[in-house]
Amino acid sequence: MTDPSTAASGAAVSASEFVTGAEHVQTKPGKPRSLASDAWYDLRRRPRFIISAALILLVLLMAAWPSLFTSVDPNYADLDRSRLGPSAQAWFGYDNQGADIFARTIYGARASIVVGISATVFTVLLGGTLGLLAGYHGGWVDAVMSRVADIFFGLPFVLGAIVILSSFRATGGSSATEITLLVILSISVLSWPACMRITRAAAITAKQQDYVKAARALGASTSRIILRHLLPNILAPVLVYATIALGGFIGAEATLSFLGIGLHAPVVSWGVMIADSRDFLRIAPHTLLFPAAFLTATVLAFVMLGDAVREALDPKTR
Amino acid sequence: MGRYVLRRLLQLVPVFVGTTFLIYWLVWSLPGDRFAGKCGEKPCDPTYIAKMTEKFNLDDPLVLQYLKYLGKLLTGDFGENSSEVAIGSLINEAYPNTLRLALVALLIEAVIGLAAGILSGLRGRGFVDSLTLVSTLFLISLPVFVTGFALQILLGYELQWITPTVTDSPAPWGQLIAPGFVLGSLSMAYVARLTRTSIAENRRADYVRTAIAKGQPPRRVVGVHLLRNSAIPVVTYLGTDLGALMGGAIVTEGIFDIKGIGFLVYDGILGKDGATVTGVVSLLVVVYLLANLLVDLLYAVLDPRIRYD
Amino acid sequence: MTVESIVDSEAAGPLLAVDELFVEFRTRDGVAKVLNGVSYRVEAGETLAVLGESGSGKSVTAQTIMGILDTPPGVITGGEVRYHGENLLAASAKRRREVRGSGIAMIFQDALSALNPVFTVGFQIEEQLRVRRGMSRRDARKRAVELLDQVRIPNARDRVRQYPHEFSGGMRQRAMIAMSLALDPELLIADEPTTALDVTVQAQIMDLLREIQLDRHMGLILITHDLGVVAEVADRIAVMYAGRIVEQSDAVSLYRQPGHPYTQALLDSLPRLDLKGARLNTIKGLPPSLIDIPAGCPFHPRCPRVRDVCRTDVPPAHRPAAGRLSACHFAEELISGE
Numbered sequence: 001m002t003d004p005s006t007a008a009s010g011a012a013v014s015a016s017e018f019v020t021g022a023e024h025v026q027t028k029p030g031k032p033r034s035l036a037s038d039a040w041y042d043l044r045r046r047p048r049f050i051i052s053a054a055l056i057l058l059v060l061l062m063a064a065w066p067s068l069f070t071s072v073d074p075n076y077a078d079l080d081r082s083r084l085g086p087s088a089q090a091w092f093g094y095d096n097q098g099a100d101i102f103a104r105t106i107y108g109a110r111a112s113i114v115v116g117i118s119a120t121v122f123t124v125l126l127g128g129t130l131g132l133l134a135g136y137h138g139g140w141v142d143a144v145m146s147r148v149a150d151i152f153f154g155l156p157f158v159l160g161a162i163v164i165l166s167s168f169r170a171t172g173g174s175s176a177t178e179i180t181l182l183v184i185l186s187i188s189v190l191s192w193p194a195c196m197r198i199t200r201a202a203a204i205t206a207k208q209q210d211y212v213k214a215a216r217a218l219g220a221s222t223s224r225i226i227l228r229h230l231l232p233n234i235l236a237p238v239l240v241y242a243t244i245a246l247g248g249f250i251g252a253e254a255t256l257s258f259l260g261i262g263l264h265a266p267v268v269s270w271g272v273m274i275a276d277s278r279d280f281l282r283i284a285p286h287t288l289l290f291p292a293a294f295l296t297a298t299v300l301a302f303v304m305l306g307d308a309v310r311e312a313l314d315p316k317t318r
Numbered sequence: 319m320g321r322y323v324l325r326r327l328l329q330l331v332p333v334f335v336g337t338t339f340l341i342y343w344l345v346w347s348l349p350g351d352r353f354a355g356k357c358g359e360k361p362c363d364p365t366y367i368a369k370m371t372e373k374f375n376l377d378d379p380l381v382l383q384y385l386k387y388l389g390k391l392l393t394g395d396f397g398e399n400s401s402e403v404a405i406g407s408l409i410n411e412a413y414p415n416t417l418r419l420a421l422v423a424l425l426i427e428a429v430i431g432l433a434a435g436i437l438s439g440l441r442g443r444g445f446v447d448s449l450t451l452v453s454t455l456f457l458i459s460l461p462v463f464v465t466g467f468a469l470q471i472l473l474g475y476e477l478q479w480i481t482p483t484v485t486d487s488p489a490p491w492g493q494l495i496a497p498g499f500v501l502g503s504l505s506m507a508y509v510a511r512l513t514r515t516s517i518a519e520n521r522r523a524d525y526v527r528t529a530i531a532k533g534q535p536p537r538r539v540v541g542v543h544l545l546r547n548s549a550i551p552v553v554t555y556l557g558t559d560l561g562a563l564m565g566g567a568i569v570t571e572g573i574f575d576i577k578g579i580g581f582l583v584y585d586g587i588l589g590k591d592g593a594t595v596t597g598v599v600s601l602l603v604v605v606y607l608l609a610n611l612l613v614d615l616l617y618a619v620l621d622p623r624i625r626y627d
Numbered sequence: 628m629t630v631e632s633i634v635d636s637e638a639a640g641p642l643l644a645v646d647e648l649f650v651e652f653r654t655r656d657g658v659a660k661v662l663n664g665v666s667y668r669v670e671a672g673e674t675l676a677v678l679g680e681s682g683s684g685k686s687v688t689a690q691t692i693m694g695i696l697d698t699p700p701g702v703i704t705g706g707e708v709r710y711h712g713e714n715l716l717a718a719s720a721k722r723r724r725e726v727r728g729s730g731i732a733m734i735f736q737d738a739l740s741a742l743n744p745v746f747t748v749g750f751q752i753e754e755q756l757r758v759r760r761g762m763s764r765r766d767a768r769k770r771a772v773e774l775l776d777q778v779r780i781p782n783a784r785d786r787v788r789q790y791p792h793e794f795s796g797g798m799r800q801r802a803m804i805a806m807s808l809a810l811d812p813e814l815l816i817a818d819e820p821t822t823a824l825d826v827t828v829q830a831q832i833m834d835l836l837r838e839i840q841l842d843r844h845m846g847l848i849l850i851t852h853d854l855g856v857v858a859e860v861a862d863r864i865a866v867m868y869a870g871r872i873v874e875q876s877d878a879v880s881l882y883r884q885p886g887h888p889y890t891q892a893l894l895d896s897l898p899r900l901d902l903k904g905a906r907l908n909t910i911k912g913l914p915p916s917l918i919d920i921p922a923g924c925p926f927h928p929r930c931p932r933v934r935d936v937c938r939t940d941v942p943p944a945h946r947p948a949a950g951r952l953s954a955c956h957f958a959e960e961l962i963s964g965e
Contacts, residue, residue: 147329147332147333147336148336150333150336151332151333151336151337151340152337152340154333154334154337154603154606154607155337155340155341155599155603156562156564156566156602156606157566158566158568158569159568159583159599159602162568162583162584162587163341163344163345163587163595163599164344166587166588167344167345247459251459251461254461254463255461255462255463255569258461258463258569259568259569259572259584274463274464278467281467281471282471282475285471288464288467292461292464295461295464296456296459296460296461296464297459299458299459299460299461300455300456300458300459303455303458303459304455307455522697523740524735524737524740524741525740525741525742525743525744527695527735527741528735528741528742528743529743530694530695530727531693531695531727531728531732531733532727532728532732532754532755532806533724533725533726533727533728533729533755533759533810534728534754534755534758534759535724535758538758542754543743543746546743546745546746547743547744547745550745620745621744621745622744622745622790622792623744623790623792
């Protein structure tokens, strides 16, 4: 997954199509909220939901308490065992430096998950707020915000991230925390337009609903309308977007590390491990295989979860 | 229609200016020593610094710098990079490779994605459908560089079916098949899912039932009535994707060593060559914006219910 | 007991005969018995109105005749559909397709969704002529304009080039009718053709259907839930309830003296000018669940005349008077007006 912004929006697009300025007038049927309990009932019976939720729980556990899974120090390296294949002592073998790949893979979950979750939170807060405001107010507010979103949307994700990260890295220090923060921010800055378009479309749809019009006619305040009426309506599409995007962002972190501009040692992340493996691919493919498998499985779990949630929320696919 | 196109083109102007300015700002005006590491281990020679400062108007305020740059860009002059090679000619050499790569990717994703989507959409729940769903989910989750490496090792080094790296320029079409597959794999999954949903939704549509009630042959019911309607979202997705593929080629070009636009820009970033980066990114932005505009117009052609006035 | 033995008609095979048709919908919630032995027949030049609430099985019968029933969930578990004596349910897929459009044609309730939105109205009419009749593009266009003229669409020559969404509701249904007439069918099934239209337009469309049917001496099955629409058009009326035909009769006698309490209730629920100010009668209760049809007469829970026998015995279709058919134990009482 190279471009989480188009990826996630592409996936969520059927839930709420992008709406352009002229379509403010158009009414679309929205989803009534009573779907939620129905959807939950539906979800619990889907094997895809159960599998992905279990996988995600496992990965979260790994990120929180890696020592539960391994007692080996992920940073202890012994060049004598460099690139040794999987064995009974080290299930996944050793990397180029002679560090235990299994331990590193377990410990690598934390950085990947932290980046994924933080980037999703920032993206949803930024894109969601702006989208809600643009969708609710319409007019010039919407026009300006949409154009600003277009500017960021016009930047291809990998390209934009490379430019941002390499530019800022030249200026700032390069402690692990700073770089992690920089990666999170550059992912969010490039991804919020997709989230904004989704919330904007959902807000416009909700605004057209008769009960919202009625609330407005009765003189309800702006903040009340946004909080009580619009917010519940955008939750479903945003939830779907966020779940899928979270998977995408974990993949994006790996891509950036792979390109040598994201996280790097001493931080352990799956992306860093994959980047480290690229020069020894032919002689030691296991150095790529295990972190890549964990990465793919995690992304898969989030995408699958988002998919299952979307299907459960969409009455058409029942 | 004409007025609509004009209005859309005018709307593109601020977006173009905004995006290029953003890039320009990021590349040129962040604090720090711009010439650090430019001239090997030693600090740069003052005459070189003076020359470069002069050439890129580095003493002017940022906005003025940018406007001067934009002025030259609009006349088609991309300027020179820090080694005094015309960026225009670099782009000229690189873009056919990327364009070819993107076209191969588009073709692969369209053919395979559509076929898988149509099959699973028509069959409904069953083996083909489950296979499509699972394999597309898998493709979506697989980072492009992992797919790239896997194919390169497996097909290139182990089986030796493909040349693992494409160093020729212009790249031969045959050698671009595997890289094209890698680049298009993610979108292929989306095309398949989009087609599947679209077909499955339209399959029970009233007008399909009408076509059957008219006694039209089954092949025509599916091939004309069903496909024509289901194709609308897919074709528009493919259109926007061409622009995205051009920009997304960095990783693929890196793995397979294709001397294209992505390679150029990546090199430029690593070599801190601001002029190359801004030039290429501006070009990509234009391609992307125009592709989106074309798709919007195409939409009106495909769906007569949409009218632009 | 089949219809033939009860309702008199010409000895030779009728244009269309539906005989003891049984259809089930197998859903997650259970098996819905949608059609439970439906029989009717239509002759050339005759209009049969099939009347019933939604869920009574009137549209499913039509879809089964056309062979456009969604299977799954639908399963045809018994019966025959005979077109000129030939059982279509046993015919090959190819033969069935031949009959569609050229033998039996169908129009639908919502012409906007029934017409393909991305093709011009002309294309959709011409498609029939070109693909089914092998006509040239130009001849087909000429014929399409003629057909649109026949259904009285003004400016037919320009209108052929327009898309369905550019037509008004009434015009769209006219275009739909023109399309169904392209192959000169002997029988037209109109499934709620006027339900989606304004009242004034409804009358125009009904007049048009009547006129075309007379001109072409065509059979017409008019499916509707609106007794008012039927009155002036239908020769015979079949009333359906819970997948059965509960009454079948010529239109005049049915209106004068209904032979089933359900028909009576339907008639009573029509607003009447001569009873201005009186309370409008409604039918109490809801139509039965087709998954769990009540024992005995399916109408008994809602029937004002219910007696013990109705709760236990399914009333057989019988002939309470000449040319009439009813599935009520007490049809004779009703008809003689006791």
